[in-house]
Amino acid sequence: MYDRPDPVEQLAAVAEFLRDQVMPRVDGQLAFHVRVAANMLDTVSRQTRLAPEAEAAELARLRNLLGSGDNKATLDDLNRELCERIALGRFDIDTPGLCDHLWRVTLDKLAVDQPRYDTLLRLLAAAKTKEA
Amino acid sequence: MAGGSPIRNDDALMSSAWLDVLHDAIAPNDGKPAARVADRRTARAFAITGLCRLSGGASQETWRFDLVEGDRVTPLILRRAPGNAPSVVGSGGSAGLAAEAALFGLAAAAGVPVPAVRAVLRPEHGLGEGFVMDRIDGETLGRKIVRETQFAAAREQLAYQCGQAMARIHRIPASSVPPLRVAPAAAELAHYRGVHRSHETSKPVFELAFQWLLANAPPAPAHPVLVHGDYRNGNLIVDAAGLRAVLDWELAHLGDGMEDLGWICVNSWRFGRPDLPVGGFGTREQLFAGYEAAGGVVDAARVHYWQVLGTLKWGIICEGMAHSYLSGAERNVEKAAIGRRASETEIDLLELLVPPPGTSLARKTGTS
Missing domain, CATH: 3.30.200 (Phosphorylase Kinase; domain 1)
Incomplete structure (x- = not known):
């Protein structure tokens, strides 16, 4: 049992320090890199929070999609297998479940990497409208 | 010279x-x-x-x-x-x-x-x-060109002007240019496939895109033309009156002119204006009209093909920057960060190539 601040809180503290204390005191290329560094900490924070659930779901879907009975196969193993099947033409967009899986994985990646990316926001808004 | x-x-x-x-x-x-x-x-x-x-x-x-x-x-x-x-x-x-x-x-x-x-x-x-x-006065930052009011009038004609300039580039006699690589779609595809393989990442969306691009590759043009190769918002100098200069010719090569028209439509250079496919400032109709007015012939299906290839290419360049950081070649925080932008091209490729996600799928996504 570790004390607070927890990892996400520590990342937020460093990001805040970089943005509020460092950035105003530097300029040019260095200021740009400080901003990039702060944004990167935010990405780590989102991954820390969101990855466990997303990766567990990805693993379950991949096992199902590939019909894999190998319980020791890692996410990396299964993704390599999936890539190979697509590259060999054994899986394509008509393969049941493939497109759903790719959308799911990609939306989960964007939620960590670039949650404000315009295509993501637009697709989420469209889905919401359709639902309403 | x-x-x-x-x-x-x-x-x-x-x-x-x-x-x-x-x-x-x-x-x-x-x-x-x-x-x-x-x-x-x-x-x-x-x-x-x-x-x-x-x-x-x-x-x-x-x-x-x-x-x-x-x-x-x-x-x-x-x-x-x-x-x-x-x-x-x-x-x-x-x-x-x-x-x-x-x-x-x-x-x-x-x-x-x-x-x-x-x-x-x-x-x-x-x-x-x-x-x-x-050094020409004007703006090169894509984000400012698509947003700032001082460029409102420029935006009205920028896509048309880009089309005109592209047609003029493509009409420069290929015999007059310095030695350049010849890169029709199949060659570009093979090249970027090799680059992607060398990064040793597994991206199922990229594999799907490669399959589509292989199946739909246009034949090599009988008469390859001079292609700028990096004609996009970010490599243009723009002022209140419109296009002032086309920069960054280092990726110029001989090939299919439709490549330039497709590349400028890649979502990564629309700077948050996906409704304006040409660089976030104009429509395809404007781009095509300018191209045709300057003597070019548009093949919209090939433009779409090159937009898909361009999107994949930018994704591979992004993962390449991360690779260059991870391999120790360039220990630069920006290179490391850009690696996590490859997923932007994955969502764009899915939108270009497969049916949209179901509502139940999007509902489960928690963005923060």
């Missing part, structure tokens, strides 16, 4: 003495002694002010500076590969700075807006390979 000496018949710039002054201004950055200006009169006649490095990677640099001679101040840009890092010509590779300088001349003669080249560097200048060109 013959002999590589200063190009404009301009009294002050005819003499390359100012290149020695420029050498001495830059030498400290190269860790070299500043010892070119032996002649005190030269040193007095010219001054370099406001020297500032703008950007560049390990092999290429861009510098801005003003050349001052008496009352006259000439705003200039230096593009160079310093030291003995000659630019490489090969598939997917750069055309080389010497070729880029030559292309500026051909483009200007064809009516394409480009900065005038003032000098092509020679070995005796001690500055590496490259050239000096005029």
